[in-house]
Amino acid sequence: xxxxxxxxxxxxxxxAETVTLSCTYDTSESDYYLFWYKQPxxxxxxxxxxxxxYKQQNATENRFSVNFQKAAKSFSLKISDSQLGDAAMYFCAxxxxxxxxxxxxxxxxxxxxx
Amino acid sequence: DAMVIQNPRYQVTQFGKPVTLSxxxxxxxxxMYWYQQKSSQAPKxxxxxxxxxxxxxxxxxxxxxxRRPNTSFCFLDIRSPGLGDAAMYLCAxxxxxxxxxxxxxxxxxxxxxx
Numbered sequence: 001x002x003x004x005x006x007x008x009x010x011x012x013x014x015x016a017e018t019v020t021l022s023c024t025y026d027t028s029e030s031d032y033y034l035f036w037y038k039q040p041x042x043x044x045x046x047x048x049x050x051x052x053x054y055k056q057q058n059a060t061e062n063r064f065s066v067n068f069q070k071a072a073k074s075f076s077l078k079i080s081d082s083q084l085g086d087a088a089m090y091f092c093a094x095x096x097x098x099x100x101x102x103x104x105x106x107x108x109x110x111x112x113x114x
Numbered sequence: 115d116a117m118v119i120q121n122p123r124y125q126v127t128q129f130g131k132p133v134t135l136s137x138x139x140x141x142x143x144x145x146m147y148w149y150q151q152k153s154s155q156a157p158k159x160x161x162x163x164x165x166x167x168x169x170x171x172x173x174x175x176x177x178x179x180x181r182r183p184n185t186s187f188c189f190l191d192i193r194s195p196g197l198g199d200a201a202m203y204l205c206a207x208x209x210x211x212x213x214x215x216x217x218x219x220x221x222x223x224x225x226x227x228x
Contacts, residue, residue: 033214104156
């Protein structure tokens with residue numbers, strides 16, 4: 001079974017600075033999808049960014065970008081110009097292309113300091 | 115505009131007393147999911163519906179059941195809640211069951227057991 005590991009339970013960043021959240025996963029599949037979700041306190045989980053494994057180019061969404069290293073099975077999230085509203089729990093998720101098997105990491109709690 | 119709506123936001127029930135959590139969606143998505151999320155942990159998939167086809171995760175407890183009377187609504191029934199069932203319950207939808215389609219989450223229902 002696929003596993004997703006987020007090795008940083010908590011991270012903090014100064015406002016306007018850059019922070020990178022780590023995610024590694026274990027799979028024997030070659031085709032899959034990776035996601036980063038953000039869950040603010042007491043609010044719904046929303047998609048931040050996604051990456052198809054067959055694409056070599058790293059996904060980017062405004063201030064959010066990923067560093068996808070397929071061989072290393074690594075999928076880190078970089079947040080540039082951090083804002084107070086970025087404070088949340090961030091979950092890395094893996095989804096098989098063959099079935100509906102979606103696995104979440106344990107999450108990283110990001111604090112943004114003013 | 116809320117697209118995945120969970121009611122209620124907070125639910126309190128007594129040990130062993132059946133409880134039903136509800137979820138509705140305005141996205142007309144084919145797939146609806148129920149996740150259990152305990153404090154500081156990753157969401158854990160309980161089951162999902164693809165249209166009317168029900169798929170139960172192997173380790174979902176037997177006292178958890180679900181109903182999907184139509185495309186828009188999905189219910190989570192807990193027949194005899196135990197103290198260990200206290201958690202946040204997340205409903206999510208996606209257009210299709212495979213692929214890079216993201217899941218859209220509701221705000222969740224926080225269930226407390228007295």
